[in-house]
Amino acid sequence: MTSLPTQPAFVLVRPQMGENIGGAARAMWNFGLDRMRVVAPRDGWPNPKAAAMASGAGRLLDNAGLFDDTAQAVAECTHVYATTARQRGMTKPVLTPEEAMRDAALRIAGGERVAVLFGPERTGLETEDITLANTIISVPVNPDFPSLNLAQCVLLTAYEWRQQVTDTPARRTEMAGSDWATQGEIDALARHVEERMEVAGFFYPEDKAASMKRNLRNLWSRMPLTRPDVQILHGVLRQMVRWKERGD
Structure with a gap:
């Protein structure tokens, strides 16, 4: 029994330039997609220019x-998406790439076979191609310049697919082997600063000292300090004391 695919097939319809086919292969493989199909390529197949442009994604061309x-x-697909920037006068749902790939992921998880059509560089998909599709994918581009390069359109759609099937946090911090400073460590730094500022006569006049210390504490609490940050600031304070003592 043949296993069901776990990703959509990307179908390049009548692509013209081998470089764009290779660029599309690269874009697909960047985001873990490898089911490429090529329909009537203008310059024949295989295409050496496509292979050169694909670089490390050449196996997609070999298996296309x-x-x-x-x-x-x-023919064997149960749901087909067509990428187009032009109005076609057809009654079909129109989705953004993000929503289309969310829909595709759900369909594939439910056992469907899904394909995405990409048209040739010069004209895009023909009306006859669009007729075969169940859903249109429309990229919200500049209406005064809506045409996307084939490989760019593949890249954009592949990225949205990857977003749907991987758990990628929208924001993270690269800690470079360090840890965040604890509240206790930050409190010790704050006390060290206050001690040195007391000696320097910073907290003046005396009736404002409490509020000045609160402001400093608030400053430290707003800073996302790591343990190395705290250690280097302690070191700076110690060195300033030694420098002052040498100056005396």
């Missing part, structure tokens, strides 16, 4: 399905 027309390329 070659088809004479779009209908053959999507």
